[in-house]
Amino acid sequence: MRIYLSRPHMSGHEERRVAEAFASNFVAPLGPQLDAFEAAMRDYLGADVHCVALSSGSAALHLALRIAGVGPGDEVWISSMTFAGGIFPVNYLGASPRFFDLDPASWTIDTARLSGELAKAAAENRLPKAIVPTDLYGQSVDLDTLESLAARYGVRLIVDSAESLGATFGNGRKAGTGGDAAILSFNGNKIITTSGGGMLVTRHEHWADEARFLATQARDPAPHYEHSTYGYNYRLSNICAAIGLGQMAVLDDRVARRRQIFARYREALAGPGIGFMPEPGDRRATRWLTAITIDPAQAGTDRESVRLALLAQGIEARPLWKPMHMQPLYRGAPYHGEGVDERLFETGLCLPSGSDMTEAQIDEVIGHIRALTG
Numbered sequence: 001m002r003i004y005l006s007r008p009h010m011s012g013h014e015e016r017r018v019a020e021a022f023a024s025n026f027v028a029p030l031g032p033q034l035d036a037f038e039a040a041m042r043d044y045l046g047a048d049v050h051c052v053a054l055s056s057g058s059a060a061l062h063l064a065l066r067i068a069g070v071g072p073g074d075e076v077w078i079s080s081m082t083f084a085g086g087i088f089p090v091n092y093l094g095a096s097p098r099f100f101d102l103d104p105a106s107w108t109i110d111t112a113r114l115s116g117e118l119a120k121a122a123a124e125n126r127l128p129k130a131i132v133p134t135d136l137y138g139q140s141v142d143l144d145t146l147e148s149l150a151a152r153y154g155v156r157l158i159v160d161s162a163e164s165l166g167a168t169f170g171n172g173r174k175a176g177t178g179g180d181a182a183i184l185s186f187n188g189n190k191i192i193t194t195s196g197g198g199m200l201v202t203r204h205e206h207w208a209d210e211a212r213f214l215a216t217q218a219r220d221p222a223p224h225y226e227h228s229t230y231g232y233n234y235r236l237s238n239i240c241a242a243i244g245l246g247q248m249a250v251l252d253d254r255v256a257r258r259r260q261i262f263a264r265y266r267e268a269l270a271g272p273g274i275g276f277m278p279e280p281g282d283r284r285a286t287r288w289l290t291a292i293t294i295d296p297a298q299a300g301t302d303r304e305s306v307r308l309a310l311l312a313q314g315i316e317a318r319p320l321w322k323p324m325h326m327q328p329l330y331r332g333a334p335y336h337g338e339g340v341d342e343r344l345f346e347t348g349l350c351l352p353s354g355s356d357m358t359e360a361q362i363d364e365v366i367g368h369i370r371a372l373t374g
């Protein structure tokens with residue numbers, strides 16, 4: 001593989017931060033670098049939120065759902081087009097998902113449809129415990145609408161912002177500050193990375209306290225190990241947090257570069273049958289991955305031909321997330337939609353979008369695609 005979809009992109013600050021952690025022997029799950037990483041994120045988000053650094057984004061979602069009280073017999077309403085880590089924690093807790101389609105104008109959860117279903121569910125006394133919309137490919141959901149729906153119906157709102165750190169919406173509000181809680185991911189392929197890691201961001205101080213408690217094996221205050229509930233070993237290592245500290249210094253640059261890459265692709269590839277993920281006027285996405293659609297009736301080629309042609313050149317491109325209601329695991333789960341997500345899966349392709357791509361690499365990808373689309 002010569003050109004990857006999205007690779008870790010170090011800034012040069014990380015090794016010094018890790019060396020500092022070593023020098024003080026904080027080669028442990030807790031330590032000053034972890035505290036500093038959480039504080040840096042809180043400063044960056046610039047909102048009245050609490051940040052808890054964890055071993056992954058999935059761990060953050062697991063804790064958020066547990067703290068929201070999700071358990072066996074509960075429903076969680078969720079965007080169908082998402083990544084496994086953004087839904088599997090629903091299974092960990094014995095709850096059931098109900099899937100929602102996307103709004104074609106934003107490729108984020110269709111809030112009109114969600115609103116209609118919430119009204120019906122309220123009338124039938126079967127409201128979900130929580131709603132989990134995804135900031136798809138780095139585009140913030142319509143948070144104002146979602147927050148007012150969650151408040152009206154008294155359901156918890158947990159936003160999957162794993163792909164949208166650095167995105168804004170509305171009057172410059174930052175993605176990752178929404179709902180009762182938001183989750184972030186620092187996996188190797190995300191906007192910034194700690195090699196692996198995640199964060200729970202919440203406006204409720206008691207959620208943050210409980211997340212820290214549950215993430216460190218639920219130890220009650222006592223000199224010995226005392227437990228009145230079960231927990232997890234979910235804290236981020238202090239060494240990984242040191243990498244994250246180095247990455248925070250370049251977060252806005254990373255987002256700017258990904259947006260630039262998207263703009264380059266759009267300029268060079270826009271044409272009959274080629275579509276790009278839309279960006280509504282009040283939102284500024286991270287463009288974590290450039291997502292395009294290829295309409296075989298007009299483009300003279302199809303998604304799979306383009307993907308395979310790129311692969312033959314050592315270029316990694318991937319279909320969009322396969323909607324969860326189409327996965328064998330979730331066969332039979334309720335789905336509300338018209339298949340906007342199904343069509344995006346059929347025709348959509350994520351192009352190499354790493355912030356470390358060179359101009360020559362972008363040109364190379366463009367050249368191969370243009371050769372097929374004429």
Ligand SMILES: *Cc1c(COP(=O)(O)O)cnc(C)c1O
Nearest residue numbers: 056057058083085086162185187
């Ligand atoms: C990456 C990602 C996650 C999970 O993050 P991990 O840190 O890999 O556990 C969850 N949801 C979405 C949409 C993601 O892209």
